[in-house]
Amino acid sequence: MNVNRLFGAASRMGIHRLSSSVQVQHRAIIPTGTTATTGTAKRFFADRIVVDDSRGDDSQWAHDFTEATVGVAQMDPKEIDYGTSAQRLRELIKSGLLLHTDLRDHPERFFLAHRILAQHSSAVGPGFWVRFTVHYNLCAGTVLALGTDPQVEQLQEMQTQGLLGCFSLTEKLAGVSSGLVVNTTATWQPESQTFLLNSPDVGAHKNWISQGLVADKTVVVADLTIQDKSYGPHAFLIDLRQDGDLVSGVATQDMGIKTVGNDLDNAAIAFDNVTIPKSALLSKFADIDADGNYVQKVKGIPVFHMIGQRLFTGRVAVAQAAMAFRRGLFDRTKQFSDQKQCWAPHGKHVVLSDIPHINALYEKAHSEAAELDAFVGECERRLCDCLRNNKLPSLDLVEAIACAKVKCVEGSIRACHQLQQDVGSYALMGGTGFENIDFLTCCKFAEGDSRILQQKMSRDRMKRFQNQDDTPEGVEPQDWATENQACADLQDKMLHIMTTENVDKHMAWDRCFEEVYELSEVIMARTMKSFMAKA
16 A cells, blocks of 8 residues: 555645655644664753652652753743754653663652642643654553563563654544554564554544654554454554664654644654564453464453553543543632732622622532542542552452543533633633643543443443442442432433434434433432542
């Protein structure tokens, strides 16, 4: 398949093909060969490393990481190009402050680093935070989870050289609303002991790949095919660029100017029969034996389930980032409203924060945030225990993490929108944080779109209802009964639609979307209550 045919004429579409020196018309592009910091390059981070060699003092580590990333808080996202932003991350990686293996060995630091960076999000937008989590969680984290020991050792090389990684999962016809669906293929070639990585059509182009215009490595999720048989999505760690140039057969396209976060590059990526070595397959759980047969190393654990494990850490990080943005925006706004004097009769001193509906908004938002912070914090604590001890999270933890992601993000969207509507003209001003409110839009569809997660909650609960499952341990019988009634109401409406309109159950489910989301809200309320009762 010809690369030009994949994207159209390169000169017209702004394609990066075979050389990163080909420039997109409307976006600055970094020069070729900026894969590592040179001796004359400007430093963006403090030139220091972790003081505590035992890596056991998290308070000292937090201080060091905060000091090293002070430049993030000071940058102007309207002025910085994505090449400069990428260079900042390269330097942070090389500093060794956060190791690629910390997600396994010191998971609290992994989450703490995300929170430290997220606290600047209302001022600087989502760009650097997304760049950071794509590299550390989605790329390096997937290698850590799915890779063999030799493959995990490659993370040290990436750390030393400051190589950037991205995560190539979503596609043009299989985005955040599609779940784990991939049409990119990785076909086993027994004669050469290699894979042929290919985008069979435009719909299979990887899409909205953060850091895709500068990354040196990528974890590609592709449908593994052996002797014309599909084995489903598998992850491959490959070179995307070598010495700054795209490897042969790879083409990228800039997604264009966004409403926020333009210091982050987002790319569409196409593969035109790219040959990759057998060692590219992350093979901790599945491999190809000497006879060319597919081997599942751990029975009962499909590889695509393990790919999804990265979403758990990402969902906690995204939930906490949404809360950090919310907190920053409310704090900045309240500082203003506490000083903004308003007219009042008889010379009475009144500030904007004293207005009843604004004061009530602050109090309600503070109370809700405290509850959500405690909930997602407990999710983090239990997930860290799983990561440190190499355990799969329990079903109730998985459900709680999905709930935390939805509630923290959607609650922050509602609270910040209400604040924007009520605080007056201040919300129209640049530099207030409201210009970066689409950070929360990024959070909404990152690591599992909120609506998709809610759909899954309701589907799973309907299955348990139809199986007549008993009340789970730790759940109050009345709460379970309330959910059962909501399931029964949804089932009755679906049956009525199927009977009167002669449609199948899938169409009936879609027609009942409002009831589906209402059921998910009931499920999430119960999940938070029962989960925190065990804390």
